[in-house]
Amino acid sequence: MLRADLLRSEIATTFRRWRTLVLLAVLAGVPVLVGVAVRIQTGRHAGGGGGPAFLAGIAGNGLFLVFTALAVTLPVFLPMAVGVVAGDALAGEAHTGTLRYLLVAPAGRTRLLCAKLVTVVAFCLAGTLVVALSALATGALLFPLGKVTLLSGTSISFGEGLLRALAIAGVVALSLLGVAALGLFVSTLTDSGVAAMATTVGLVLTAQILDGIPQLQAIQPYLFPHYWLSFADLLRDPVYLDGILRNLGLQALYAAVFGSAAWARFTTRDITA
Amino acid sequence: MIETRGLTKTYRGGRPAVDGLDLAVPRGSVFGFLGPNGSGKTTTIRMLMGLIEPTAGTARVLGQPMPGAVRQVLPRVGALIEGPALYGFLSGRDNLRRFDAADPAADPRTRSERVGRALDRVGLAAAAGKKARAYSLGMKQRLGLAAALLQPRELLVLDEPTNGLDPQGMREIRALVRELAADGTTVFLSSHLLDEIEQVCTHAAVMARGRLVTQGPVAGLTAAVLGPGGHGRLAVTTPDPADAVRVLKEHGLTGLRADGDRVTGELPEAPPDGPAPPDPAELNAALVRAGVRVRAFGTQRPSLEDAFVRLTGEGFDVAG
Ligand SMILES: Nc1ncnc2c1ncn2[C@@H]1O[C@H](COP(=O)(O)OP(=O)(O)OP(=O)(O)O)[C@@H](O)[C@H]1O
Numbered sequence: 001m002l003r004a005d006l007l008r009s010e011i012a013t014t015f016r017r018w019r020t021l022v023l024l025a026v027l028a029g030v031p032v033l034v035g036v037a038v039r040i041q042t043g044r045h046a047g048g049g050g051g052p053a054f055l056a057g058i059a060g061n062g063l064f065l066v067f068t069a070l071a072v073t074l075p076v077f078l079p080m081a082v083g084v085v086a087g088d089a090l091a092g093e094a095h096t097g098t099l100r101y102l103l104v105a106p107a108g109r110t111r112l113l114c115a116k117l118v119t120v121v122a123f124c125l126a127g128t129l130v131v132a133l134s135a136l137a138t139g140a141l142l143f144p145l146g147k148v149t150l151l152s153g154t155s156i157s158f159g160e161g162l163l164r165a166l167a168i169a170g171v172v173a174l175s176l177l178g179v180a181a182l183g184l185f186v187s188t189l190t191d192s193g194v195a196a197m198a199t200t201v202g203l204v205l206t207a208q209i210l211d212g213i214p215q216l217q218a219i220q221p222y223l224f225p226h227y228w229l230s231f232a233d234l235l236r237d238p239v240y241l242d243g244i245l246r247n248l249g250l251q252a253l254y255a256a257v258f259g260s261a262a263w264a265r266f267t268t269r270d271i272t273a
Numbered sequence: 274m275i276e277t278r279g280l281t282k283t284y285r286g287g288r289p290a291v292d293g294l295d296l297a298v299p300r301g302s303v304f305g306f307l308g309p310n311g312s313g314k315t316t317t318i319r320m321l322m323g324l325i326e327p328t329a330g331t332a333r334v335l336g337q338p339m340p341g342a343v344r345q346v347l348p349r350v351g352a353l354i355e356g357p358a359l360y361g362f363l364s365g366r367d368n369l370r371r372f373d374a375a376d377p378a379a380d381p382r383t384r385s386e387r388v389g390r391a392l393d394r395v396g397l398a399a400a401a402g403k404k405a406r407a408y409s410l411g412m413k414q415r416l417g418l419a420a421a422l423l424q425p426r427e428l429l430v431l432d433e434p435t436n437g438l439d440p441q442g443m444r445e446i447r448a449l450v451r452e453l454a455a456d457g458t459t460v461f462l463s464s465h466l467l468d469e470i471e472q473v474c475t476h477a478a479v480m481a482r483g484r485l486v487t488q489g490p491v492a493g494l495t496a497a498v499l500g501p502g503g504h505g506r507l508a509v510t511t512p513d514p515a516d517a518v519r520v521l522k523e524h525g526l527t528g529l530r531a532d533g534d535r536v537t538g539e540l541p542e543a544p545p546d547g548p549a550p551p552d553p554a555e556l557n558a559a560l561v562r563a564g565v566r567v568r569a570f571g572t573q574r575p576s577l578e579d580a581f582v583r584l585t586g587e588g589f590d591v592a593g
């Protein structure tokens with residue numbers, strides 16, 4: 001039966017939780033902080049320049065705050081927030097015991113797992129959009145908007161810039177699929193929501209650290225954050241797709257591997273909590 | 274309705290929590306499932322509901338194998354397992370809506386109506402808008418019951434349903450169980466409150482250390498377990514206990530005890546071909562003839578509690 005009741009209930013329940021709203025609020029706050037900081041900075045020594053790729057552009061064009069904010073939140077804030085939601089997805093319900101009542105309803109184990117996965121993916125999308133929209137609003141408020149000068153030097157109209165920002169948000173959201181599947185798998189392993197959240201966030205940080213150690217080059221292409229910042233290639237003309245495709249391929253691989261592992265575990269485990 | 278064959282569950286690295294259980298719950302019965310703490314009742318219920326996989330043996334619920342037929346069976350079953358579990362950040366009503374949404378067989382068009390009726394049934398209508406976090410233990414228990422009653426069910430599995438309820442709540446639940454049973458719902462009920470079981474159940478089973486000790490109709494159970502002497506005691510309240518003991522002894526009563534102004538003794542068993550046992554009415558007349566002043570006179574049926582203690586031992590410590 002293709003009834004989406006459970007999914008709707010799942011999404012509504014997740015997005016009505018205080019914790020989810022706080023996470024989204026924190027994500028919305030990051031671009032505001034960055035924007036204000038840049039505004040103060042440029043006020044002090046006009047023209048400034050020098051900072052990371054997009055930072056310099058913000059003062060000239062508020063749209064660059066969207067790119068900057070996504071680049072700032074993707075390495076840590078976004079995956080951590082996703083780790084919290086994904087890690088808690090099943091383990092939290094096991095902890096409170098509501099999992100057994102969902103299963104005797106009967107939600108069906110595969111169906112429940114799918115609803116959880118879709119909800120976590122929806123959260124990835126929501127988190128990314130919150131960052132992007134908050135950055136767009138802050139950027140429009142604090143800085144001028146206008147033609148966008150790409151990293152390759154060519155200029156595009158503001159409208160096309162906006163489209164590229166949307167594409168980037170999409171790629172960033174998809175970049176979080178690996179973490180989402182990983183978190184959901186961890187969530188099937190334990191009956192403690194806190195343990196699952198901590199483990200997932202720990203894994204995100206570990207992967208980031210390993211990705212930064214030059215001696216580990218051999219394994220780095222297989223770490224899920226490795227190609228994350230390749231989304232900047234969408235700001236070139238012509239768009240340079242190599243890194244982006246590698247990133248999406250890697251995320252799909254993680255989603256497939258950990259999604260199957262989560263399914264294998266969850267459909268066979270004893271629910272004793 | 275429920276049938277298990279050699280059902281066994283061994284949790285990792287322990288002795289069997291449930292060991293070779295052969296349970297038969299007849300359709301239409303109110304079945305009491307008894308046993309001391311840790312005797313395997315909840316473990317059995319979890320296996321029946323497909324939450325955990327048996328280590329050995331089989332279970333059939335509504336005629337279909339579990340956990341294989343979970344999707345066909347569970348929409349027709351309401352369950353309360355090891356206490357209620359709720360979303361503290363949702364209201365009571367939204368908790369029920371969520372559990373109902375999880376059931377693919379539930380019609381979303383009638384959801385509000387069914388949720389409202391379930392809330393009414395457990396007396397929670399007035400507190401339905403309150404966050405479940407702010408519910409008392411008994412209110413949570415009632416909400417858990419309401420979740421089991423969201424649909425008309427063929428089978429209700431209730432693990433200690435009156436836990437935490439006030440006396441009114443307990444009476445209501447007993448009345449509810451009787452009402453549901455009268456409508457044809459089979460009720461499988463675990464409880465430690467033996468007089469409760471005695472009051473509502475038609476059948477009962479007793480577990481001890483993971484094994485089934487006995488099962489059958491409640492009426493026969495006490496007699497079968499307590500055997501001879503299990504027919505009841507005569508109790509007389511009198512200001513003349515010594516005389517009462519003498520007279521009753523002459524009429525063949527055994528095990529006579531005088532405790533203050535209260536005298537009790539076991540009615541003699543009727544031998545298959547001997548004289549009929551004394552009629553309590555005759556005994557009363559004999560007492561009065563002998564000048565014993567009688568304040569109260571009656572027979573006490575042996576309680577299920579007597580049978581339970583006989584079956585599972587007096588010891589207080591939980592079996593390890
Ligand atoms: N998740 C678990 N892991 C390991 N052992 C368990 C687990 N759950 C229960 N047990 C063991 O299984 C045995 C039976 O427990 P169960 O919960 O079925 O008892 P019960 O009859 O429901 O007791 P109570 O009357 O206290 O509710 C106990 O010895 C218990 O220690």
Ligand SMILES: [Mg+2]
Pocket residue numbers: 314315316355432
């Ligand atoms: Mg129990």
